[in-house]
Amino acid sequence: MDSTIDLRGRDFLAERDFTAPELNYLIDLASTLKRERQRGAERQRLAGRGIALIFEKTSTRTRIAFEAAIAHQGGFSTILDSTSSQIGHKESIADTARVLSRVYDGIEFRGSEHAIVEALAEYAEVPVFNGLTDTWHPTQMLADFLTMREHSTTSPTTKQLSYAYVGDARHNMGNSLLVTGAILGADVRIIAPKSLWPRQEIQDLARERARDSGAQITITEEISEGVAGVNFVHTDVWVSMGEPKEVWAERIDQLLPYRIDTTVMQAAGPQAKFMHCLPAFHDTNTGVGRMLAEDFGLKEGAEVSSEVFDSPASIVFDEAENRLHTIKAVLVATMADKV
Helix, strand or coil, rough: CCCCCCCCCCCCCHHHHHCHHHHHHHHHHHHHHHHHHCCCCHHHHHHHEEEEECCCCCCCCHHHHHHHHHHHCCCCEEEEEEECCCCCCCCCHHHHHHHHHHHEEECCCCCCCHHHHHHHHHHCCCCCCEECCCCCCCHHHHHHHHHHHHCCCCCCCCCCCCEECCCCCCCCHHHHHHHHHHHCEEEEEEEHHHHHHCHHHHHHHHHHHHHHHHEEEEEEECCHHHHCCCEEECCCCCCCCCCCCCHHHHHHHHHHCCECCHHHHHHHHCCEEEEEECCCCCCCHHHHHHHHHHHCCCCCCEEHHHHHHHCEEHHHHHHHHHHHHHHHHHHHHHHCCCC
């Protein structure tokens, strides 16, 4: 862990705001904190510190990871959502940021527009963290790269990790996996119908950062060629939070050929592990899963088959656990007096 890096007081809004050494520092710190927790030797670096957690969008992993992370470190949290606060209704984002800064040591936001978390950061006097927006998902990236590093058979570091993202690549997961890999020097493949590729400005940003890091960037519609030889295969849901149910038919028509099943995993190779930020529609044990089975005949999963999701290649729950350790690293690095 690079002791020369100091992130105290920094916002954590998007991966593009950080250098490779800074992102690797956070991943290294997460690994250290994870080992401390596992040994029962965790030091509380955030005693008495508090964080306000704003959830415009619902959450499971992001919420529990932030709550548990601050509690493990001796601090406290308060949940704010549309039913329990005046944010955006009777009080502006700017005024909210100013008020929360007087009471808390950090602010997290999870919602749609990236401009909102940027506005919070502009007016807050404490660090602001992006728990997810439609454009970026930086805390998930730290968890994903820690997980890939832990399961890598070829590289003990993030540099030259090899992975593919398959599916709808226009939103936060496609953007973040592309740009983070470009910053960290990975072999990144984005595999999707061309209409669902990341926006051109995101592609341009990734290629610009790749020139500095030596990353390999591939954006293609070809599944078998795209996944060949990668160590990790990522996907995400085909319809994101906030999109109407009516888009399912169109999205299934576009993406059914890109479903992660045994054929795709075999094309990647026996070394490949499967990753998903969750929740995943891989069976009929959810309301959405039952709808997909009844309305579209997808009884064995949508973006991923149940066979792959439940296979030994699936490391999705290691990935989910690592949300805790990497979010804890962000809080400690930015809010603690001393790491």
